[in-house]
Amino acid sequence: MLSLLDLCARIDDGRLTPEGAVRLVRAAIAAREPEVGALVCVDPAPVVAAAGPLAGIAVGIKDIIDTADLPTRMGSAIYESWHPRADAPVVARLKSLGAAPLAKTTTTPFAFLDPTATRNPHHPGHTPGGSSAGSAAAVAAGMLPLALGTQTGGSVIRPAAFCGVVGVKPSFRLLPTVGVKCYSWALDTLGLFAAGVADAAHALALLADRPAIGRTHDGSAPRIGIVRQEFCAAPDPEAEAALGRAAAAAERAGAVVHDLALPARFGEAYAAHGTIQDYEARQALAWEYAAHRDALPPRLRAALDAAQGIETAAYDAARRTAHHARRSLKDVFSEDGPDVLLTYAAPGAAPAGLDQTGDSRFNRLWTLMGVPCVTLPVERTPAGLPVGVQVIARFGDDGRALAAAGLIERALRG
Numbered sequence: 216m217l218s219l220l221d222l223c224a225r226i227d228d229g230r231l232t233p234e235g236a237v238r239l240v241r242a243a244i245a246a247r248e249p250e251v252g253a254l255v256c257v258d259p260a261p262v263v264a265a266a267g268p269l270a271g272i273a274v275g276i277k278d279i280i281d282t283a284d285l286p287t288r289m290g291s292a293i294y295e296s297w298h299p300r301a302d303a304p305v306v307a308r309l310k311s312l313g314a315a316p317l318a319k320t321t322t323t324p325f326a327f328l329d330p331t332a333t334r335n336p337h338h339p340g341h342t343p344g345g346s347s348a349g350s351a352a353a354v355a356a357g358m359l360p361l362a363l364g365t366q367t368g369g370s371v372i373r374p375a376a377f378c379g380v381v382g383v384k385p386s387f388r389l390l391p392t393v394g395v396k397c398y399s400w401a402l403d404t405l406g407l408f409a410a411g412v413a414d415a416a417h418a419l420a421l422l423a424d425r426p427a428i429g430r431t432h433d434g435s436a437p438r439i440g441i442v443r444q445e446f447c448a449a450p451d452p453e454a455e456a457a458l459g460r461a462a463a464a465a466e467r468a469g470a471v472v473h474d475l476a477l478p479a480r481f482g483e484a485y486a487a488h489g490t491i492q493d494y495e496a497r498q499a500l501a502w503e504y505a506a507h508r509d510a511l512p513p514r515l516r517a518a519l520d521a522a523q524g525i526e527t528a529a530y531d532a533a534r535r536t537a538h539h540a541r542r543s544l545k546d547v548f549s550e551d552g553p554d555v556l557l558t559y560a561a562p563g564a565a566p567a568g569l570d571q572t573g574d575s576r577f578n579r580l581w582t583l584m585g586v587p588c589v590t591l592p593v594e595r596t597p598a599g600l601p602v603g604v605q606v607i608a609r610f611g612d613d614g615r616a617l618a619a620a621g622l623i624e625r626a627l628r629g
């Protein structure tokens with residue numbers, strides 16, 4: 216894979232020019248895109264800045280995020296010819312840092328559950344996950360050093376884990392979702408994909424203008440609470456094995472690790488996610504549903520059909536449940552509690568077949584809680600498919616989640 220920090224270092228010390236770095240990416244795209252299918256389009260002549268902390272860094276932009284220089288199609292024929300006038304603020308921020316938004320990456324239609332044609336770079340017969348399919352696959356295939364995605368259920372963490380890359384779903388609203396096609400305004404969160412934890416931390420620190428996020432190696436040994444989210448169906452054996460391996464590596468690195476049982480109200484919040492998501496999607500996609508219902512893909516059409524019947528009282532009750540769970544989460548991360556939680560990133564490795572994007576059951580609660588989540592790869596199945604884990608910190612403590620993920624990553628490397 217292409218390490219963002221490695222490219223930055225080579226540019227900074229003159230071994231590589233910004234234009235040379237973009238040429239490297241174009242060559243990698245030419246070599247891998249035919250088999251992976253991660254990209255919707257590539258800018259033939261992007262502006263390559265000569266200066267800036269991300270000068271020469273080509274970035275993939277999930278195709279629900281507005282770009283002024285490239286179309287934004289939402290993964291749907293309904294928006295086939297749509298070309299936003301302006302960049303989403305997160306894209307404008309990338310350009311202000313010197314980065315080159317080089318390609319739009321595939322998204323499931325409107326970032327829901329209907330699959331893309333993108334293939335898992337580790338096994339073409341398996342899904343890369345979704346909804347940020349192309350971003351995860353492009354980084355995993357070594358085509359891009361950085362890509363943006365979004366998460367409403369599990370659309371950053373799950374595909375990142377399936378593709379064996381680092382994925383970060385930051386604290387809710389750390390990055391502005393202005394100019395990003397809305398599915399659920401209470402849940403939609405911008406995230407990113409990179410080769411390693413330090414690469415991701417560096418990019419997020421710059422994007423969020425919060426340098427502390429980038430100091431992943433602060434030397435402290437965290438207290439880690441292992442949570443298995445028993446309110447969900449159990450994971451596959453490889454997910455449990457990866458969790459155990461990551462916990463053991465963390466202990467070897469000096470972390471204090473213990474099992475943690477979450478109070479019942481978190482199971483209630485987990486169940487409330489769907490009501491909030493789908494009630495809001497009914498409004499966010501009201502025009503598409505009214506004017507183009509027949510052009511919607513089957514899973515999304517069925518979800519919006521069902522969402523028509525959600526009572527406002529049920530939505531309000533779900534929001535109250537989520538609010539109480541968020542307050543309880545502060546008690547979980549209390550003074551003498553864990554610094555971070557460690558749990559499954561997905562039910563297991565990427566499922567076979569391209570007719571689905573996998574299950575977000577181990578992600579949805581944490582998206583609703585708005586807390587920072589980081590996934591990192593831990594091991595491979597005998598078929599060579601990656602299996603990851605998920606590190607979670609308290610709201611606003613994105614740097615601590617990344618620091619703990621970095622400690623585990625280094626410990627796994629041995």
Ligand SMILES: NC(=O)CC(=O)O
Binds near residue numbers: 345346366
């Ligand atoms: N957008 C989303 O997060 C939906 C998913 O989990 O695939």
